Amino acid sequence: MEIVIIGGIAAGMSAAAKAKRMNKAANVTVIEKENYVSFGACGLPYYLGGQFEDENEMFARTPEQIKKAGIHLLLGCQASKIDFSSKQVHVRELETKEEKVIPYDKLMLATGAKPIIPRIDGANAGNVYTITRLDRVRELKERLTDYRKIVVVGGGFIGIEVADRLASLGTDVRIIEAKPAIMSQTFDPEFSEKLKEAMEKEGIHIHLEEHVDNFETSEEEVVSVQTNKGNYLADAVILAVGFRPNTELVSNDIETLENGAIRIDPFGRTSQKDVFAAGDCASIPHRLLGDHYLPLATGANKMGRIVGINLVAAETEMEKYVGTLGSSAIKAGAYEAASTGLTERMAEQYGFHCKTTCIEVANHSNYYTVQEKIMIKLVYDAKSFVLYGAQLFGKNETVLRATGLAAAIHGKLTTKELGFVDFAYAPPFSSTWEAINVAANTAK
Numbered sequence: 001m002e003i004v005i006i007g008g009i010a011a012g013m014s015a016a017a018k019a020k021r022m023n024k025a026a027n028v029t030v031i032e033k034e035n036y037v038s039f040g041a042c043g044l045p046y047y048l049g050g051q052f053e054d055e056n057e058m059f060a061r062t063p064e065q066i067k068k069a070g071i072h073l074l075l076g077c078q079a080s081k082i083d084f085s086s087k088q089v090h091v092r093e094l095e096t097k098e099e100k101v102i103p104y105d106k107l108m109l110a111t112g113a114k115p116i117i118p119r120i121d122g123a124n125a126g127n128v129y130t131i132t133r134l135d136r137v138r139e140l141k142e143r144l145t146d147y148r149k150i151v152v153v154g155g156g157f158i159g160i161e162v163a164d165r166l167a168s169l170g171t172d173v174r175i176i177e178a179k180p181a182i183m184s185q186t187f188d189p190e191f192s193e194k195l196k197e198a199m200e201k202e203g204i205h206i207h208l209e210e211h212v213d214n215f216e217t218s219e220e221e222v223v224s225v226q227t228n229k230g231n232y233l234a235d236a237v238i239l240a241v242g243f244r245p246n247t248e249l250v251s252n253d254i255e256t257l258e259n260g261a262i263r264i265d266p267f268g269r270t271s272q273k274d275v276f277a278a279g280d281c282a283s284i285p286h287r288l289l290g291d292h293y294l295p296l297a298t299g300a301n302k303m304g305r306i307v308g309i310n311l312v313a314a315e316t317e318m319e320k321y322v323g324t325l326g327s328s329a330i331k332a333g334a335y336e337a338a339s340t341g342l343t344e345r346m347a348e349q350y351g352f353h354c355k356t357t358c359i360e361v362a363n364h365s366n367y368y369t370v371q372e373k374i375m376i377k378l379v380y381d382a383k384s385f386v387l388y389g390a391q392l393f394g395k396n397e398t399v400l401r402a403t404g405l406a407a408a409i410h411g412k413l414t415t416k417e418l419g420f421v422d423f424a425y426a427p428p429f430s431s432t433w434e435a436i437n438v439a440a441n442t443a444k
Ligand SMILES: Cc1cc2nc3c(=O)[nH]c(=O)nc-3n(C[C@H](O)[C@H](O)[C@H](O)COP(=O)(O)OP(=O)(O)OC[C@H]3O[C@@H](n4cnc5c(N)ncnc54)[C@H](O)[C@@H]3O)c2cc1C
Pocket: 006, 007, 008, 009, 010, 011, 012, 031, 032, 033, 034, 040, 041, 042, 043, 044, 045, 077, 078, 079, 080, 110, 111, 112, 113, 131, 132, 158, 246, 249, 278, 279, 280, 281, 295, 296, 297, 298, 299, 300
């Protein structure tokens, strides 16, 4: 059986490894236009911030390890066309320009997403960066001693992570966010406000409801950022305004969501026969919302593994993905926050009839140093009290509590059941009534 996978990072390599483990006789070929595979872009903000210096730490596996596992790698090769009727992928070797055609029995698309570059004058200047590629981030890291003032455009996950790390190095950082709150896709306003305060405590300037009109350049480098409200000097600019699924290769031949993401079913199948997809190029089944676009490594890895199983399984033995909750976490200065399932805003948007409770509760026993407050919000069905979503904000591993809450939402627990779940207790970690129990018991 010929299995061809386009894209060799989280989704593609998860699928390749699983398919090969399940069926040793299958020929698995991964086409990747870069000269590496299994790169963890999630590490880039922390590499930039000096949490670690060895770039190799960001590669889960080397090409040699992959080849040793019996997977055929075509590195530096771009899939340029797919002929779905004859089941062939046209591939161009980028250095030699040599073209070849590879037949497949089963194909997987794992081409990821591209950062959005706003159409603003100066956006292509040499000192405007996105945090997606190691080579550019390495360059930025090397120039950080010259870049004293950095403007980050976009107050989503990547903008906040990068601003947080740069501020920890003493850089003067300014975030420009067009919406009225940072991280507004993931958190309700009261949590966005807490995150903003946490960032401001680190000296980060946050400008809300402000959009960039123009990057002023001198000698092909941005020198200042002009917004609708002000002009800010900048030694460098970081663009973090979102991602677009990288699906030009197939967009005319395959069913997609409105944003161009390839629509897949819970088995990872696309609208084309024998063609699967996963990761940032595709939709993902959400447990509460159906087909959704959530470009996260967690989903890419899990859906990639499901596709790996189904690439080699008989139709009747295929496995279904259980569905994502879009669980995510962020660190902001001394604080951290997590969100899982629906926020109140999302619940309203999708027509759920919900109630919420939001409390501040101590993380552990008062006599154990240092007691801190955790803010917990629960979103639950107004009638059945089944939990739909949770958000947390606090210090000292607050985020790890989201794990219990994600499991509760996944298992469709009611707030009443959650209020009595037997969480572990000892004074350094929690209280006899764990913070999650306490929050759940305030649901009315
Ligand atoms: C800075 C940063 C921080 C992040 N932090 C987190 C985090 O904390 N938590 C989290 O869950 N997620 C995080 N993510 C998101 C996560 O990295 C992505 O969801 C994940 O990498 C998606 O994997 P993928 O395999 O779908 O796509 P990608 O990683 O984008 O890989 C796609 C690959 O396909 C290749 N390709 C594309 N087209 C072709 C073609 N025509 N021919 C050959 N090859 C092709 C590309 O070269 C690329 O290597 C972060 C992302 C970034 C950028």
